[in-house]
Amino acid sequence: MHEPSERTDGSPVRIGALAPLTRPGWTEAGRHLLAGLELAAREVNDAGGIAGRPLELLVRDTAADPHRAEAAVEELARLGVAAVAGEYHSVVARAAAAQADALGVPYLCSSAVLDALTEQPTDRVARLAPAQSRGWRIYADFLLSGGHRRVAVAAEPSVYWASGTRILRDHLAEHGGTVVELDARAAVCDELAGSGATALLLLAGSPEPAVSIVKAVRSDRRLAEIMIGAPAGQPEFAGWAASLGGDGAAIPFLRYLPERLGPLGARVGTALRERLAEAPSFVAFEGYDTVTVLAEVLRTGGSWSSVAVEGTRGEIRFSRTPGISVWQWAWPPIQVADRDPAEPDRFRILHTG
Known part of the structure; x- marks a missing residue:
């Protein structure tokens, strides 16, 4: 994920965004996830983008179908995305993670919790949601x-x-x-x-x-x-x-929310409520935090192990957790x-x- 700092032509930095937006997917979750992803992307661009380049989300509907997710990741890789993000359904996220890993594309899973997100340990995949x-x-x-x-x-x-x-x-x-x-x-x-x-x-x-x-x-x-x-x-x-x-x-x-949101979480919560016209779920916050983390990694050319980002629900750092094959935010709040x-x-x- 070093490309953004190497190019200065103003072309967009593209991130593939996966979400269940049609049935039989859990469409409410998909809508909230996408709202968080899009709000954070807008704020990243309002703050100057990634090394002066705009951040662009390429949204793909998985409809809770693992095969559809695999095809989407393959298409996004061909389009040259810097990373893939999102997804809510665990079985679908597992398929997306395997495909992204095989194609060499970084993937930050927003909301799926299945422990075995990949069959083998990998450095390309990280997850924000707590393990099941x-x-x-x-x-x-x-x-x-x-x-x-x-x-x-x-x-x-x-x-x-x-x-x-x-x-x-x-x-x-x-x-x-x-x-x-x-x-x-x-x-x-x-x-x-x-x-x-x-x-x-x-x-x-x-x-x-x-x-x-x-x-x-x-x-x-x-x-x-x-x-x-x-x-x-x-x-x-x-x-x-x-x-x-x-x-x-x-x-x-x-x-996956703290008992009380801090200043950033409260501000983002208000903006998400306006965007959704209803109270934001924890999934919307996961979407926002996903793009916030990816933007930081892309700006710095760093790795999952080096990132430390203030998220809406606490400081986000990734580590290796026993029994988990991907980089994991080890301490998301759980209630x-x-x-x-x-x-x-x-x-x-x-x-x-």
């Missing part, structure tokens, strides 16, 4: 603190959901807990009623089948005492509240939050890690 093993263990600690030792998961078939189930099972087992697996596509309520579980976790896509499962459980008198949880963050977005109303409240989920039943548009912080 860290975030989901914190979620398991939250469950244990609430007395939940028999936990059911309504899971769809996916490497991501299977990985999450394994993390939860292993961590709960260390404290005498167990995980009961249910098929998210089957009659969840009947299985749940006979499972002995005190909590049900939605390891399933949003809006469907997650929204339908919540409605079914909330309307089943046998399950009135069951806590519903969503570690993957489904309730973070406004569409969740719009689909479920009060039924979507009191469903704890993981979000378990839910929507307040008394005011579903307001979030409550329940646990931090």
Whole structure:
């Protein structure tokens, strides 16, 4: 990533930006991610760009399709991008990372958490989101603190959901807990009623089948005492509240924000709210931080190991983390939050890690 300092012709420095912008991708997440990427790019250019050259985002829609992501990375590499950034879905980000690594293009993953982002260790790929093993263990600690030792998961078939189930099972087992697996596509309520579980976790896509499962459980008198949880963050977005109303409240989920934003985070949050016409999610902040980091690396010609950048959620530095094959921001803030039943548009912080 030394090219920007070597050219002074005013041509743009191009960054490929991947996001799920159409179904079956999680389009709300994609829209928030893109808003953060675009806001930061605009601010970089307002401040003089990269060594006098404008920063240009080449946006590609992955639609949650790994093959589409691979093709996009190949196209972006042909177009001469300095780096690739973005993506929300873990399985898609994994495909993008493998392709970028194979083609020699740096990739900064914004929001996907799957631990095994690449099969082999690589210096070309870095990630801002916390690894799934860290975030989901914190979620398991939250469950244990609430007395939940028999936990059911309504899971769809996916490497991501299977990985999450394994993390939860292993961590709960260390404290005498167990995980009961249910098929998210089957009659969840009947299985749940006979499972002995005190909590049900939605390891399933949003809006469907997650929204339908919540409605079914909330309307089943046998399950009135069951806590519903969503570690993957489904309730973070406004569409969740719009689909479920009060039924979507009191469903704890993981979000990657500090308890209180600093001055930069507060300023960016205001700008993102104006851009999105709604409260920005943690994914929008991840998008902003992605371009902020890449701009610094491109300006300095540095590496993931040398970068130190003030992000919206704290200082960002990358390191090698045991068991993680890419350069990782080791300490993103993590909280378990839910929507307040008394005011579903307001979030409550329940646990931090």
